[in-house]
Amino acid sequence: MSQFRVLLVDDEKEFVTTLAERMQIRGLDPEVAFSGEQALKILERSLPDVIVLDLKMPGINGLEVLRKVKKSHPQIQVIILTGHGSDRDEAAARRLGAFDHLQKPVDINDLVRVMELAFRQKSEVVPCDLSPAQPGPHAGGKSQKRE
Helix, strand or coil: CCCCCEEEECCCHHHHHHHHHHHHHCCCCCEEECCHHHHHHHHHHCCCCEEEECCCCCCCCHHHHHHHHHHHCCCCEEEEEECCCCHHHHHHHHHCCCCEEEECCCCHHHHHHHHHHHHHHHHHEECCCCCCCCCCCCCCCCCEECC
């Protein structure tokens, strides 16, 4: 699997720092944010391929971060990783475009596998060219998959 950019977002500093270290052992080099606000600031300067996002955080919660990310950067895959999520939260996250919804504690190998799947799916989607000179099957703003 090729290297991809990861942003981990969780207000539990010890948890997210340990998670980042365990990912580094597996060849990933994630960036870490300890709040929704910090994550959104990071996105102003650097776009990850995959975000692993907690739901319950002070300030901007995970669902609001997900909403903002998908509105401004729909190509970023977002995986919800929470210890406090309900079925209703999971349904809301999926409606907003979350790639997956996982519960803490999560096996690191399972999380990395889901991240790889998310990255692979992101890599398969090619943005359309909607310029007037290109009418045809791309009209309507839908993405197409590579053959």
